[in-house]
Amino acid sequence: MTDANDRVKIVGETTLSDGWTRLSDFEIDYTDQRGETQRLKREIYHRGEAAAILLHDPERDKVVLVKQFRLPAHLLGDPSWMIEVPAGLLDSDRPEEAIRREALEETGYKLRDVRFLFRVYMSPGAITERVHFFYGLISQSDKTEEGGGLAEEHEDIEVLQVTVSDAMAMIERGEICDAKTIMLLQWLQLNRGSLG
Numbered sequence: 001m002t003d004a005n006d007r008v009k010i011v012g013e014t015t016l017s018d019g020w021t022r023l024s025d026f027e028i029d030y031t032d033q034r035g036e037t038q039r040l041k042r043e044i045y046h047r048g049e050a051a052a053i054l055l056h057d058p059e060r061d062k063v064v065l066v067k068q069f070r071l072p073a074h075l076l077g078d079p080s081w082m083i084e085v086p087a088g089l090l091d092s093d094r095p096e097e098a099i100r101r102e103a104l105e106e107t108g109y110k111l112r113d114v115r116f117l118f119r120v121y122m123s124p125g126a127i128t129e130r131v132h133f134f135y136g137l138i139s140q141s142d143k144t145e146e147g148g149g150l151a152e153e154h155e156d157i158e159v160l161q162v163t164v165s166d167a168m169a170m171i172e173r174g175e176i177c178d179a180k181t182i183m184l185l186q187w188l189q190l191n192r193g194s195l196g
Helices: 071-075 095-107 164-172 179-194
Strands: 008-018 022-031 037-046 049-057 062-069 081-084 087-089 113-121 130-137 158-163
Touching (some): 062 095, 062 164, 095 113, 113 179
Parallel strands (some): 049 130
Antiparallel strands (some): 008 022, 062 158
């Protein structure tokens, strides 16, 4: 039996853009299940790894979300400020270190208890981004800073505290349309009974 990796050969790569993220044009020889080899062209964004976390205060039955400007949503005519869970690129840190940093910068919460949930490719057809998902148990006493993001990174983040039921209703109304946020809120709905 042939290893699946033996069915793909990188023939060439050309960098098309190397700005905020790198965009490459690949030529590959791909052998399909029938044994026929095709030459394919694919454009790939090299986004790297990221982490995302759902901050949950079970005593108040609230989650902490953030709201910030997203150009792709704006370009498609959707609301430009999206409601999301705290998230960010790893920047050479381990996933848990990165998400602790991002949660503090974006929301002002210093995390005590962080639980790894799963790892997901968000758009594997065109983007290398792989996101590590976490759950963080918090209380009001964990809010040690203002949050809102880093001024030097031009972040302009609004911190929201929403009941779990309101957050789920926001998904239904289309107010929350970010994939990682919906995934984490649905995870919480499925697992609330086992978190105590």
